[in-house]
Amino acid sequence: MIAQHPDRDQILLENVLSALGNPLRLRIVRVLAHGGEQSCGSILxxxxxxxxxxxxxxxxxxxxxxxxxxxxxxxxxxxxxxLDARFPGLLDALLNAVESGSPAAAPAGASATATRAPAAT
Structure with a gap:
């Protein structure tokens, strides 16, 4: 038996962000966003x-x-x-960031090195 789904007004931002903070779950959401309804066994x-x-x-x-x-x-x-009704633009922003290879996906320290001033000689 499948547990109760939260009603729209019970969906909390912190729960959504926590769920989508996992790379595998974010991949699942990306597949569902592009492919529509899928059987559990066909996603990954x-x-x-x-x-x-x-x-x-x-x-x-x-x-x-x-x-x-x-x-x-x-x-x-x-x-x-x-999700769009509760948090307009959030899902699209997350999916666009994943698909475009957002700076968050860059190796640690990559952005810091790019903005560092050159060493004095």
């Missing part, structure tokens, strides 16, 4: 079922995804309408 390969189950629960409980049973599988979809 090479990840154990127990690990994926944990990530589905975190995303569902935070209000990021819908999860519904369909036969022997569960189908997942992004709660884009709810």
């Amino acid at each position: 390969d090479g990840v154990s079922k127990s690990t994926l189950t944990h990530h589905w629960r975190v995303l569902r409980d935070s209000g990021v995804i819908w999860q519904r049973p369909s036969g022997r599988e569960n189908l997942l979809s992004l709660r884009r309408e709810d």
Whole structure:
């Protein structure tokens, strides 16, 4: 049985950001954003079922995804309408940052080195 999904007004920013702070969950959201509703088993390969189950629960409980049973599988979809209503532009900003290779994805210290003044000679 699938746990209750939070209502739109119960979706909290800190829970959404915490859920999307994990690179694997962010990949899942990216797949759902581009591919629409997907079965649990078709989203990512090479990840154990127990690990994926944990990530589905975190995303569902935070209000990021819908999860519904369909036969022997569960189908997942992004709660884009709810997220856009609660936090306008947040989902698009996160997805655009991931797809464009945001500075946050750069190696540690890369931005600091680029802005450092040259050493005196």
